[in-house]
Amino acid sequence: MLAAAALGTSVPGSRAVGRPLGPVWSGSWEAAPSGAAAVGAGVAIRNVVHLSVGGASLRIRLSNRLGTAPLRLGAVTVALRRTGPDAVPGTLRRATFLGTPTTTVPPGRDLLTDPVRLPVPAGADLLVTVFVPTDCGPATDHGTALQTSYLARNGAGHAADVNGVAYTATTRHWYYVTGVDVHGTALGSVVAFGDSLTDGTGSTPDTNHRWPDRLADRLRARRIGVLNAGIGGNRLLRDDVGPSALARLDADALNRAGARVLIVWEGINDIIRGTAETPVADDFAAAYRTLVTRAHAAGLRVVGVTLTPYGGHPAHTPAREALRQRVNTLIRYGAIFDAVADADAAVRDPADPRRIRPAYDPGDHLHFDDAGMLAVARVVADALTGSR
Template structure:
């Protein structure tokens, strides 16, 4: 059997193996995503494994687009028992990374009219709409009281954002930070914030790995490439009001689940989470696919053709649903611990195809934006976070500048005309 046919058979088997019943998708009705993250299973140890009981978790969600109504998405996708949400509030943070709320901004969020709800293992919930003035580019505080033992938490481990865990009790209504005595750098259970209003015009979702997650960016600095890209869209009248959701997961792959490794927190493979993390989001009209480097650099190693076939499969499923697809070339990583000449050759082969592949609507040449002209296998020194693969804030701004905005103008118009 040829290598191509073998690859196709492998991917078909992967898709069947990861297929799951579609989650209940809330009607868009003018909603757009202003913030999002991708859920993943608990790590083998630590706070995600032990979970919470009689604690309030306060998390920051940095908005990309504003609105006059808000609703929250909370997930128990990887829980082993029902998740009890005692009370949930939303407010505005006094400053980035702070547990202090601007006085008078905290509001209770309800679920079917009730203060809390119960979420079955493997399920998610979406709150009732709440009239609330959500500014673009603001830090929302989402506080979740967990009255009963949660068991292993559905979480997002690489937040690059400080979360706060309280002493025992319900502190969701506390504007002052005194009760929040433990700091974490992960999000727990919270996976999305939607807004609705005259300015919301649709949603772009970034599906990727740690480069999209923002590894190497400034803690609490909102320095991920998606943050810079949201600011770029907001500055352009043609795309202003378009939300940006970050669905990157550190260590994620196109072809292999994190549970197949020693780090389940790397999440479900891109092929298996596309529906949940992209298609089931509110107002989605475009997606940026920037993934594949972990398939090339982490054992068992994928071939360039396997990665390309996976990306083409993702693009095909998105385009069938009318979603514009921008694909990102894979950025350099020479001098990182995982670099080999063979992996570099496979990266170059993937990029050569992506730059002209007809299966994608546009290409963001991230590689060209950050590579060292003197040695294209390396990241430019001024963009290197220090580990020779992840970028710093300036590097992520360079990625944001490489996304072809004209390809997303129709996306914004689709959102406006919904």
């Protein structure tokens, strides 16, 4: 069946999930760059990130993709998190770049650290601390982290602190760090590619209740990682918050270590933000086919997710609802995707299918609370594994 094929079989030349011959690199966590913000000089940023799968060592992806000046990294450290900004004693490691502890990242570029020998369990919280000694202009960030991270304003010498007492300020952004790969026995990863619904808007902060996190919980026993490439406000067809899905596909999804499956849930913002240039269903079909063709060429299978209701939201109109229904017909029956996760059917209110079930609605009639996120994770897991 198509659903079983999403995780279990391959397309020509694909990297289908199977047992590797030995330890491999696989993505365990991701945050797609969504913007850039001022940080200033001399700040140490202790980013808190939550892994999906574990390994015997790791490497960190740092980004100056949306920066305008060279990014000077004065120190980067990683540790298992105990609580708040405090590290588990004995786990803090300094990251290097071709053997040196400092480096400069040109504007528009990403950079991987050297491998860091630090065994990390699945589901662990990491502290990834980045110290920037000089003002390097706007810092590439992810603006909807839904996770408290920590800053030391006078950060010189504090990147390697085990005790987090110097980290007196907090932030809900992730700065500079955009990915963590682990080296071990994971069988690959799936990439959740979407907008604010994937980014986690509506879920409880500091709980890892976004639907990709809940999907990771369900796939952990299979040793499959989940990478969250959602950006709140992102669009399928046009640049908006972050580059369009078509523009960022390679950088945020296809180039991720060990990626096996792409989960595409994009398009609702193209509908609700429609103007005189409001797209038609054929525009969505062409864009989805382009995403699938490119993913297949990179060896990934693709799961399409239906667009969910938003009746009651100020942007809802009968014409936009009709377009959403036409797009969902394409996703379900257009033979575009290798498998389909029918999130619309999972979360819509049986009494009014234009709306989200009240039990899943955080109040804005568009996003999902923790229960709604879990419902989405279940239907996506079913599409990946063939469960019913």
